[in-house]
Amino acid sequence: MMNPYLALDSLSYVLSDGRTLFSNLTEQFDQQPTGLVGRNGIGKTVLARILAGELEPSTGRCLRSGTVHYLSQQVSRLNHVSVASLAGVQATLNALERIEAGSxxxxxxxxxxxxxDVRQRLQHELERNGLGPVDDSHG
Structure with missing residues (x-):
């Protein structure tokens, strides 16, 4: 892959108790959706948080060409978060709404x-990933 969207270079993560969750991960990803699959406790959540920049690896590097989003399994944390916020386009949508209202x-x-066309692009991406249509009347 010539210009990966996301690249892992010798990535490792060691827990505070000294256990190694994973070590020497080296991989490249394009912009296509990618899932993390594995048994409980293997480190999927930690790796996802590292990929999104929420957590630093113990060793190695995670190089991003753009924004990587992590959607937590803990839905209760997301009660008041919009899909647009999770996608990183809420500020753009808010500005667009103000312009449409006369700003x-x-x-x-x-x-x-x-x-x-941010609304249409967001809707397209949601539908492309099996998540649309979404009622945008709730923010």
């Missing part, structure tokens, strides 16, 4: 940039 503030136009 002429330059800060709103700067926030939207070239993303005038």
């Amino acid at each position: 002429t503030a330059q800060v709103d136009f700067d926030a939207v940039g070239d993303c005038w």
Whole structure:
């Protein structure tokens, strides 16, 4: 793969009690959806948090060409978080809504940039991944 979206270079993670969850992981990923599968306690959540930049590896590097999102299994943490927030486009959508309501503030136009189709792109990605359609009336 010439320009990976995500690259792991000799990644390892050691727990505070000295147990090694994984070591010397080296892999490259493109932008296609990728799932982590394995038995409980093997380190899937820790690895996902490292990939998203929420946690640092014990050794090695995780190189990202863009944003990687981690969606926790603990849904209770997400009670008031919108799909747009999880996708990293909430600020753009908020600015777009203000413009549609009549705002002429330059800060709103700067926030939207070239993303005038952000709603459609988000919906497309959700549907492409089997998660749409989504009712956006709740934020």
